[in-house]
Amino acid sequence: MTTPALACPLPIPADQLIVLGHGSGGRLSARLTEQVFLPAFRNAALEQLDDQAIVPVPGGRIALSTDSYVVKPLFFPGGDIGELAVYGTVNDLAVGGAIPKYLTVGFILEEGLPIATLQRIVESMAQAAQRAGVLIVTGDTKVVEKGCGDQVFINSAGVGFVPNGLTLGARQVRPGDRILLNGSLGEHGITILSQREGLELAGDLRSDAAPLNELCAAIVAAAPGLHAMRDLTRGGLSSALNEIATSAQVGIEIDDRAIPVTDAVRGACEIFGLDPLYVANEGKMIAFVPEEQAAAALAAMRANPLGADARIIGTVTEKHPRMVTLRTRLGTERIVDMLAQDQLPRIC
Amino acid sequence: MTTPALACPLPIPADQLIVLGHGSGGRLSARLTEQVFLPAFRNAALEQLDDQAIVPVPGGRIALSTDSYVVKPLFFPGGDIGELAVYGTVNDLAVGGAIPKYLTVGFILEEGLPIATLQRIVESMAQAAQRAGVLIVTGDTKVVEKGCGDQVFINSAGVGFVPNGLTLGARQVRPGDRILLNGSLGEHGITILSQREGLELAGDLRSDAAPLNELCAAIVAAAPGLHAMRDLTRGGLSSALNEIATSAQVGIEIDDRAIPVTDAVRGACEIFGLDPLYVANEGKMIAFVPEEQAAAALAAMRANPLGADARIIGTVTEKHPRMVTLRTRLGTERIVDMLAQDQLPRIC
Numbered sequence: 001m002t003t004p005a006l007a008c009p010l011p012i013p014a015d016q017l018i019v020l021g022h023g024s025g026g027r028l029s030a031r032l033t034e035q036v037f038l039p040a041f042r043n044a045a046l047e048q049l050d051d052q053a054i055v056p057v058p059g060g061r062i063a064l065s066t067d068s069y070v071v072k073p074l075f076f077p078g079g080d081i082g083e084l085a086v087y088g089t090v091n092d093l094a095v096g097g098a099i100p101k102y103l104t105v106g107f108i109l110e111e112g113l114p115i116a117t118l119q120r121i122v123e124s125m126a127q128a129a130q131r132a133g134v135l136i137v138t139g140d141t142k143v144v145e146k147g148c149g150d151q152v153f154i155n156s157a158g159v160g161f162v163p164n165g166l167t168l169g170a171r172q173v174r175p176g177d178r179i180l181l182n183g184s185l186g187e188h189g190i191t192i193l194s195q196r197e198g199l200e201l202a203g204d205l206r207s208d209a210a211p212l213n214e215l216c217a218a219i220v221a222a223a224p225g226l227h228a229m230r231d232l233t234r235g236g237l238s239s240a241l242n243e244i245a246t247s248a249q250v251g252i253e254i255d256d257r258a259i260p261v262t263d264a265v266r267g268a269c270e271i272f273g274l275d276p277l278y279v280a281n282e283g284k285m286i287a288f289v290p291e292e293q294a295a296a297a298l299a300a301m302r303a304n305p306l307g308a309d310a311r312i313i314g315t316v317t318e319k320h321p322r323m324v325t326l327r328t329r330l331g332t333e334r335i336v337d338m339l340a341q342d343q344l345p346r347i348c
Numbered sequence: 349m350t351t352p353a354l355a356c357p358l359p360i361p362a363d364q365l366i367v368l369g370h371g372s373g374g375r376l377s378a379r380l381t382e383q384v385f386l387p388a389f390r391n392a393a394l395e396q397l398d399d400q401a402i403v404p405v406p407g408g409r410i411a412l413s414t415d416s417y418v419v420k421p422l423f424f425p426g427g428d429i430g431e432l433a434v435y436g437t438v439n440d441l442a443v444g445g446a447i448p449k450y451l452t453v454g455f456i457l458e459e460g461l462p463i464a465t466l467q468r469i470v471e472s473m474a475q476a477a478q479r480a481g482v483l484i485v486t487g488d489t490k491v492v493e494k495g496c497g498d499q500v501f502i503n504s505a506g507v508g509f510v511p512n513g514l515t516l517g518a519r520q521v522r523p524g525d526r527i528l529l530n531g532s533l534g535e536h537g538i539t540i541l542s543q544r545e546g547l548e549l550a551g552d553l554r555s556d557a558a559p560l561n562e563l564c565a566a567i568v569a570a571a572p573g574l575h576a577m578r579d580l581t582r583g584g585l586s587s588a589l590n591e592i593a594t595s596a597q598v599g600i601e602i603d604d605r606a607i608p609v610t611d612a613v614r615g616a617c618e619i620f621g622l623d624p625l626y627v628a629n630e631g632k633m634i635a636f637v638p639e640e641q642a643a644a645a646l647a648a649m650r651a652n653p654l655g656a657d658a659r660i661i662g663t664v665t666e667k668h669p670r671m672v673t674l675r676t677r678l679g680t681e682r683i684v685d686m687l688a689q690d691q692l693p694r695i696c
Binding site for chain 1 (some may be wrong): 366368371395415453457474490493694
């Protein structure tokens with residue numbers, strides 16, 4: 001006698017399915033990493049959970065990073081998917097203190113994509129690689145049937161050289177560190193959202209996509225006691241600060257009046273009901289610097305065009321570990337939590 | 349006065365659209381590389397057009413490789429997309445003579461994927477990484493809306509250490525070289541196709557997915573004059589041989605009677621009307637070895653379980669450069685051309 005087959009399999013509960021938020025860089029992403037990826041792949045480099053892994057090679061150390069890009073639309077004011085694929089991976093290496101050198105690129109194309117579209121993306125990647133001073137040394141192309149992809153997805157993985165003696169990372173952050181930000185928040189995310197929603201804004205809203213490697217190298221040179229840097233992509237400033245507060249077991253206090261946001265972004269955020277602290281950037285970063293080196297780091301940032309508007313936005317504290325608080329423009333304080341999900345899927 | 353807008357944009361001619369064949373590893377893939385990627389990204393490492401790029405780091409050289417995996421179905425006899433993502437990139441490094449060390453992985457998930465499916469794939473990747481002796485050191489996850497992807501796409505990029513003094517590559521191949529193959533052809537491609545078509549075959553048809561790094565290292569050790577190795581993935585043996593004949597400007601002669609193909613694969617190939625020379629493998633490779641070291645290389649291959657059935661299948665000649673010919677079982681000769689497109693999309 002055999003067990004009768006179920007006429008219909010039981011449906012899988014909704015909380016056991018992948019949702020867009022699992023790709024958001026927010027709390028759902030973190031949970032997927034903790035529950036699925038870390039237990040399976042566990043090793044010392046991966047467990048740092050920084051944006052890049054630092055690993056030994058025979059003559060020193062290299063940094064490795066990878067990101068896939070699924071941004072929609074492919075082209076937008078200030079950039080395109082190709083630029084993001086270069087700058088995003090360059091920046092993940094650079095904030096680890098590495099000098100980005102080589103990229104690999106993998107394309108997943110949807111059948112029916114105009115070759116001219118691919119060509120435009122590839123030319124943009126070539127220019128971006130030149131600007132960032134990296135070589136695209138190997139690649140791969142796969143094509144999936146129409147309806148099984150969405151025009152173009154790009155993965156880029158990067159290799160950077162890590163200077164001898166340098167050790168940056170979320171876990172190095174210490175109470176007393178000053179938090180420096182290189183410029184205004186939210187431009188990339190709001191540009192993408194405005195394009196999708198067909199919103200015509202008065203200000204010229206453009207993505208801030210840019211390579212941060214020279215800026216990061218300048219900070220490393222100016223502030224040898226530097227503890228950590230992070231770029232502010234998916235999940236924005238709030239995700240980066242919350243991740244670091246958790247990793248380093250510290251509190252973080254930031255001051256809203258010190259955080260630059262353009263009028264155009266502020267206006268669009270009001271229309272969309274978004275908080276610029278949570279919106280993605282593609283050319284913004286924060287640095288954690290001991291108090292006595294903060295002025296030197298700030299001066300070095302301001303000397304670089306991508307840090308012209310740099311500010312000290314906050315301080316690391318021993319109080320309320322693992323918590324990020326904001327002093328508002330009204331002088332009150334509020335907790336800056338990590339979002340469970342992204343506000344905006346497919347932002348990069 | 350403004351120019352009137354076209355009521356309807358002109359359709360893009362079909363030959364200017366991406367088709368499945370552009371991802372096949374065949375002639376359309378090669379054309380896309382020549383016409384789109386090479387002109388934009390040109391540099392010495394990329395121009396070698398090997399399966400991996402060899403680049404300098406302080407203290408030595410590393411090999412870099414990347415591949416995206418879009419195989420359908422995700423799970424099949426002998427493997428799954430996770431194993432392919434590990435072994436495929438490991439093998440691309442190993443055939444360059446590198447010792448594979450580190451992998452990065454990027455997931456593009458479709459909304460609605462059961463987390464249990466992801467978990468199963470990730471556990472398989474962890475086992476595969478352990479078997480191949482590599483560490484997965486960093487990763488990324490993106491999620492796209494339902495209908496904009498197809499369950500799971502995986503990119504893996506890899507880093508290997510290149511032993512001092514070793515220079516392998518298609519351009520090193522010389523007339524007189526013997527061509528060695530580590531085992532029977534077509535098992536991966538035919539297994540995938542049989543799964544898709546629901547074909548029940550008598551023989552136990554299984555993918556040959558396996559990590560070739562130890563086998564490759566054994567060949568390097570046994571045959572110091574080794575010129576090149578290639579793994580036989582998309583496009584099968586014929587694509588690999590044609591690429592090398594073109595790169596090295598040599599002729600290649602192979603003998604069908606020397607090429608092992610199991611009865612199960614041969615039978616399925618007859619049903620599907622396929623030639624095993626063109627079918628993808630995931631655990632097969634060829635080596636180009638000077639005549640005087642061929643016996644030593646063959647013995648080293650046979651001493652490894654993944655090369656137990658290794659054979660010398662042909663010779664590199666000065667005759668008919670850029671052409672691959674096959675001596676058939678009937679004693680006649682025919683040209684083994686490169687396919688314009690893949691026989692089987694989404695095979696890896």
